[in-house]
Each structure stands twice: as C-alpha cells, then as structure tokens.
Amino acid sequence: MHCMGFLAATFDQLAELGEFTFEQNLEHLRLLEAGKQLIDREERLFATVAGGTGPLECQKDQVDQLAKDHQTLLGCVTKALRESLDLAKESVLKSAVKALLQEAEQDKRWASVERRSQTPPAWRPSRWRRLLDSTLQETVEKRMDAATLADQATEGWSSVQMEIDGKGKLIKEDLQRVVEVLTDCYPVEIDICNVFARLYHQDFSSRLNKIADFALSEKDCAHVLRWMNDYYPNILKKYEKDINCEALGKLLPEKVYKPMEEQYLTNSQVNTQKLINQILKREEEAWLKGDEPEFGEYYSSPLAIDVVECIDGAMRSAEVYLGDQQKALPVMCLLKDFLQSFMKFHEDVLKGTPANSKPVTCFMKFHEDVLKGTPANSKPVTLANLNCVEQFRDYIIRKTSLFPEEVRESCLSTVTAMKESGYAYLLSPMHKDLKPQYKKLGTSEWLNKPLFEELLDSVEEHIKDLKGLNESCHQELMGRLEKEVTLEYIKRLMKDKVKLKKKETQEHAARTVTENGHSLHKLFSKVGSREDWLADILPKIAEVLKLQDLPSIQLAVASLPAAYPDLSVKHVTALLKLKSNLSNNDREKVKATFQDSLAEINHQDASFASFFSEIQIK
Template structure:
C-alpha cells in the first residue's frame, strides 16, 4: 500500500508545475520510502531472514553513497543504516555461535541465511575497494574473517568444556578421562558438521575441512599441553596407545609422509632446517618405525653427498630423542620391542659417529705419527695436533648440544687410543731417568691439554695417561709394579702385550727386572679381577711386534 501511495504521489506531481508541489513530492518520497524499508528490514530480522535483511541494507547504502549525494545531507538516514547494520551483525553472530547445536529447521534455515549474508557483505567490501570514494564508517565489514574467529572460539570452548564427559573415575586418571571426553566431543561435533552444518554452506567455503582443521589444531594443542606436564608412566602409555588405537590408519600414512618428505629434501640437495644453530629434523617427533629410518640413514651415509654430514648431524639428534622414549625406566614398550629398538638406535649412532669422525682422523694422522718419537718431546709438535683437533671440533658442530658432546667425547676417546698406541710403539728410547722424567711431564701435560680442549667429563681418559706417565717417571721396581697394578685394576683389558710395550719404554730396566715386574703384575691382576662392570680401553689399543709396521686403528681408516 505504501508503494501504491507513492506512485499516486508521483502521478500528481507530474501534473503540477509549481515549485512547492515538487518540494512536497520529494519529501513524501523520502519519508515513505524510509518508513517502508525500515518496516521490511525489521520483519526480515524477526524472521531470521538475514540474507534478505543484508540485501536491504546494501540497497540503502548504495542509494545514500552511490546513486545520490544524500549521505552528507541526510545524517539521520546514515546513522539509521549504521544502527541496522549493528543489529543485523549481532543476530548473525548469535546464530553462528549455535552452529553446532542447531535443534530446529528454523535455526538451520537461519544459519543458511546468515552464511549468504556474510558472502553478500564480503562482495560489498570488494566493490568498495574498486570505487574511488570514501566508504561509510562500517566498511570494510570483514565478516568472513570474523566468521572464522567466531567458529574458532566456538571450537575452543567446546573442547575446553566437553558436553559429554565419560570415564571411570575409579580406574581412570583425570588425564585419561579428560582425553576421552575431548575425543568424544570432537567426534560428535564433526559428525554434526557433516550431517547438518555442511548443508548450510556453499561448497567453495569448504566448511568441513575448516572445522576439521580447527578441531585438529585445538585437540593437538590440548594434548601437547597435557604432555608438557610431568606425567607418570601410566598416563604416558595411555597417550601413546590412544593415538595408535584411534588414528592407526592415519598414523601410518603420516609416518610414511614424514619420512618421504625427509627423503625428498635429501634427494633435492636441501640442507636440513636449523633450530638454535643446530641441524634439526622433525622425524623424531613422528616416525615410530625406526627400521625404515635406519635404512634412510644408511643411504645418506652410503651416497656421501655434500649435504650428508648435515643430515647425519640432524639424525643424531633424532636418535637421541628415540632413545629417550625407548629407555627401560619409562616402561612404554614390551621388553623385546624396546631391546630391538635400542639395538637399531645404537647401530645408527655408531655409524653416524664413524662417518663423521673418520675424516677427522685422516686429517690428524700426520700428527699422531709424531707421538712416541724424538720430535714428540718438543712442545710445538703436540701443539699442532691440538690446533688441528680444535679446528675439526668446530666442523663437527651442528647437532643438538647433548649429541655433540657425546660425539666429541667419542673423538676424545679415539684420540687418546691413538696417542697410547703410538706411545707404546716404542720408537723413542728413554735410556735414563732424565729422559723418562721429561717423558712423564710431556704425557702429563698432553693429558691435561686434551682434557681442556674437549671439555668433556671423561676424567678417566686423562687418568689413563696420568697413570702411564707415572710408570715412566718411577724408578723403584715395587713402585712401578703397584702403578701398573693400579692401571690394570681400573682397566682389566690391559693385556700382557700392553705391559711389555709399556716396560720397553724404560730402556734402563734390565730384562730380568722387566720379567719380574710383568710376572708380579699379572699374578696380582689375575687374583684381583672380579666380574664387576668396569671400563674398557686397552682392547682398542693395538700393540704390534716391532718387526711389523704399526697399523692405524679402524677409526682412522
């Protein structure tokens, strides 16, 4: 009836030419049009026809800002449009917040209309970007962005306060009950998204994947937060079992993908990512099948590409993390599984150490050859070995700090083995007390300098050299015997050949004295040895007959 009246007003205005009647016509058109649109907007809002209400507001907006110049002249109309926008927005967000608890056909229809309204507003935002005009205060609305934020908060709230708590309070810990409740809520909500919410959205909005991502991120964050607490073994086992049992198919797929991605980066010649200056790999966080990882690890070593060292350093950090979860004290796996896993990890670590340290020994080999010679008693000779070793320590950096310390601890041991092996070769003749005292001071100083260089906690390596140095210094036969006994007691793998080579350095001892010392020492050690766990060292030191050239140990290549 309003439109019929307006048409009649128009007809009357066309038959009159007075300026007064034209003014009356303009006033009547504006007043009754505004009244008609206001009533229609409120009716749409009441019916939750948000799409139609939005279109009404966009039409009024276009009329005020695009089709006429009434925006500045008619502030009342602009303020009214702004107020209606606010009222509409509140109703749209209200229905969005009920997305996962729609109970009637009217609410489902309202959500469908709200989604259409959001897309209409997005289109209007884009149209304003294309116009060279000052937009109204409510533009851009960014409803799509706000839509995502509202649903994200909705998901967080439902996971924080699951509506279907389950669990046995007697037999389950609070953590088990919490995870079960979140899992049930996730399952129920995603089923509702697929069955109901999906039909309210156009396909291009991909709402199912949107919700899946939100729930995955939220649930993962909650599990990580739980895992950050100091959990007992039962809860740790439950977390691992829960993931394995409920995500078995997906877990195997993603395990394969993680390893495939690592292989792909390796094949493309990419360096591993760095974390706090260390080569890092995500494999330890995802890969459970260490046998497959070992195959990849061995392939990297076998191909020996320019970026192999960086990947092996990253692998060392992964091996360390695997060993942590495989530790018997955590009791996370059956004994046979744990033992097999630890064996594989030990082999990986040993092969990584050999791969990284073999080139180091090749560089240090010329300096090893000076030990035990007449040049060795000169200070600058050992200084060259220290300097070269220090340079190589820099090159070995790149794995986690604990993995690096373990690696250079291994190098410290192997360098000490080479040192003792060269010393016992016996090229230098310590014919008198003075030369033996000089050799004592040299070995003592060398032991101290090596310990300082590696900065390791392996005092036992310094102790071995110190005990050998004491043997070189002592002149009294009983004292020599007791010092060698002390060395053999600490390291039961000290053999008769090692004792003979050590005594041979003391050229001022007669054959009879050497035989006496050796016989006494071996008898005492034979009686004192027990089955207690002891450190080994001398089994790695090869003592060859002087008629044959000395062979560098396997660690030197």
C-alpha cells in the same frame, strides 16, 4: 488474588481435617492419602466382618467400587512413576512411592498369621515391588526409544554414532536426576540409584549388542569401543558413591568386543604405520632434492617429534578406546620397524647415494643428479639425523615400561648403531687429516719439539667444523673424539719407536705425557666433553715411565687393572719396553704382579668403560 488465597487456605484446612474425598485426593495428587482411604475402606469391608468370611452379600457393590478405586489409584501411582524423570517437582513422586509402600504394608497384614482364616480381596497381594520394577523398566525403555540423535550437524558422523551419543547423553542426564533428586523420593532399602543404573545399563547394552551385529565401519567400531571403555565408565564414575559400577560389568560381552578391539588395534597400527612412513619419505625426498635441514642453534628436523607424536598419540588413543594400557602396547612396537627404516635412510645419507636407485623416465634427470656423487647436504642431514636419534633414545628411555623388553633392546641397539656410524662419518675425515701428525707421536721428535701442541691446534680447528649437534649429542661426540685421540696417542706410544734408556729421559717423557694429558683433557672439557675418566689415563702411564725402582713400578702397574680391567699383558709389555734400562727379569716380575692383580679384578666382575681393548698390540 484474595479469592485464590482463600481457596488455598480452605484446601489446606480441609486436608488437615481429613475431610477430602478419595476423588479430591486423586485430583490433587495426594496419592498417599487416597491410598490410606482405600485401605481404611478395605479394613471395614474385609477385616472386621463377623466370622471372617468376607463382606456380606449386600456389600458387594461396595467391594466392586473399592476394586475400581484401587485400580484407579494404581493407575495414578504408575503414571507418577513413569513421569518421575520429567517432573519439575518431587512431591507427587514422593506421595506415589509412599502409597506403594503403604500397599506393601497392607499386603503383609493380610499375610499375617492372625488373618489366615480371612479371605483377602481379589487385589491382594498387590505385588507393589513387581509393579515398581516393571514400570521403571518400561519407563527406561520408552525414554531410550525416544532419545533424540546427537547433533546431526556433527561433521563426518554416521547415524550409528549419532544414535549412540544421543542415548548416552540421555543416560548421563537421567542418572544425574536420579542421584540428585530421586534418591530423596525413595527409601534407602529400595536402592533406587542402582535400580535405575541397572535398567539403563541393560537397555544400553542390549542396543549396542544389536548395533555390533552389523558389519561396522572403522569409525563406528571405534565409537562403540569408546563408549564401552571411556565415555560410559566415566559417566558412572561420577556417581560411584551411589552406584555399584563394578556390579554392572561391561556393556558388551567379551565374544562381541574382543574382535572389535582387535579390529581397532589393527586399524590403528596400519594408519599409524602409514603416517610415520610418510614422515620418513618426506625427509628422504628433501635430502634427494638437496634441501638442508633448518639451522638455529643446531640442525634440526621435525622427523623425531612427528613420529613420536604419531606413535604416542596412537598409543594414548588406543589405551582410551581399549580401556587398558596393556592392550595398547603393540602400537609402541611400530617404533622398532620404523627405526630400522630410518637407519637405512641414515646409511644412504652417509654413503651419499640412495641404495637401489633406479632412474625412471619422469625422474631421470633427478636421479642422475643424485648419482653423480655425494649430495652436498649429506653432512647437515646427518647432523639433523643424529639429533633425531637422540630424541628417539630419550623417548624410549622415558617410556621404557611401555616397550616389551625385546622391542626396547632392539630400538636402543638401533639408535646406538646409528650414533656410532654417524659419529664415525663426522670424525673419520678429521682423523685422516691428522694422521701425519699422529705418526710423530711417541718418536724422538715428539719428545724434543712441541708437536703435540700443534696437534691440539689442528684438533681445535677441526672441531669448529663439527657444529650443528644439540648439546647432548655434541657432548657425546666430543667425548668420543677425546677418547679416540687419547687412544691414538697411547697406540703410537706403545709402538716402541723411542727408547728411553736414561732416568732423565724417562722423567722427561713422563712430564711430556702428563702435560699432554692435561692439555688434551683441558681442550676437550672446554669444547663439551664430559668424559672425565679419560683425564687420568696418560698421567697413570706417565707414572710408570717416571718410576725407577722395581717395587714402585710393580705397585704402579698392579694398580692399573682396578681402573682399566681391559688392560692386557701385551699392553703392559709394550709399555715396559719404553723403559729400555729395565732388565728382562724385572719386566717378568712386573708382568707377574700385574697378572695377579688382573685376576683378582676379573673375579670381582667390575663394570668399566672399555679403552685398552681397542688398542691392538702385535
């Protein structure tokens, strides 16, 4: 230990005194110092000779030796550059780079005006930058050639995938060393990070181009795109402060990657289409077998969630593989055709039998059972379908920017149509049962007996059979039912089956309509309807029935178009007929006032919820 310490101290002392020989400096990899010694010798032999004609004949042996030493030095410098990415220490590389810079300065001295008359040695100029670039390029190529394959145990991976991953991993590790270590070994003007980045980019690009020349499998094609548009850009992005990523460009030219992207997108759409078709087929088969959807708080089916996950997942993957959200948008268009198929299934469920059912031998009994009548599970399946439709609607609205306008409008139109048919399926039997009670509305019996309370009791009982929708759909269904019952009420009232001749009778009818309106809205608010605008319709009609003087009636009727622009002259005529004590002349005045008000509202192009347009007056 003491002996080694003494030798180290002696070495350091000799280094400080500058008493190392050229060979000793090379041995200890002091390349800068060795280079300085050669330049000093060069100066003595070439630059200081009288007359500036070069070394004397007797000095030829010294020149030959200097040339050999210069080559030896360049060999050591080149070796240090080649091993720069493998070294654990940076001191040798720093010395080699400084030696190269020192050589460059000597080249400049020889090129100066003062030395134009002198004959430079054969090794001048040394072209150190060319040496640096060629050495680093050779180093990168050899390292990429020697890059090990990715883990061969990776399940299902091809040799192409493993090769690309192995080289990509090497680039990631080498660039990290360049940025974290080699930056300090080179002067800023060399811009070593961008030098290495460019060399690795060119090499990797060349190799991927060669791979792309072959007919790649679906997985290999996708893997190349993933590296080009995702993995590789993310490697560079980590060092974007040190590397000009934009200047590097893409790994593959457009003529190469565009067909690959088209192939990937086509495969993605085909595979996704198969998956979502299988999901729908699973639901169809469950319905035909008589299975009921799962019931918790409501009937639920995994269909919407599974389809959305498939399409959304394919969309996100395509965005990653293609490197551009816009290029991935065609995946979203798959939902349009799927919803059309889903609506067809939905319609079959509502009808109770599958369209175009053709029993075959192996399924003969199965189909015969189905064709006997409406499957008992059609209502639960309809409820589950409506819940799915709501989920699709929410997804379309949430992702509206990802759908082309025509596709988005088509999808929303389909889900709206499915809701309409589904709600009609659920409510039609109820209206059919209530029809005898509806017929009594607007009659003398209605005015004198608590018929409407009985109707509300019946409605409430029927509502108990409408369980199974999620909260949003249930609210929508209750709102639709409230509107339909209100429409039925006014439709019956305008049939002119009761004559309100006296003031007292009209006031009694007005109170009845008002109370009926409040009771109706109170019931539906309790069961989930949020259509508060319906609450004012019957009281506004009651106001017209109650008023007696013509100006007040005119004012009340003239105010209606502001809230109900679809109210027509026919509706007003039917309403005024209830007030049988009103003269024809007065009726015409009220209608004229109404028409003036309606024309003004129409010019304003007011938006409104349709109501009276759904009441047909003969």
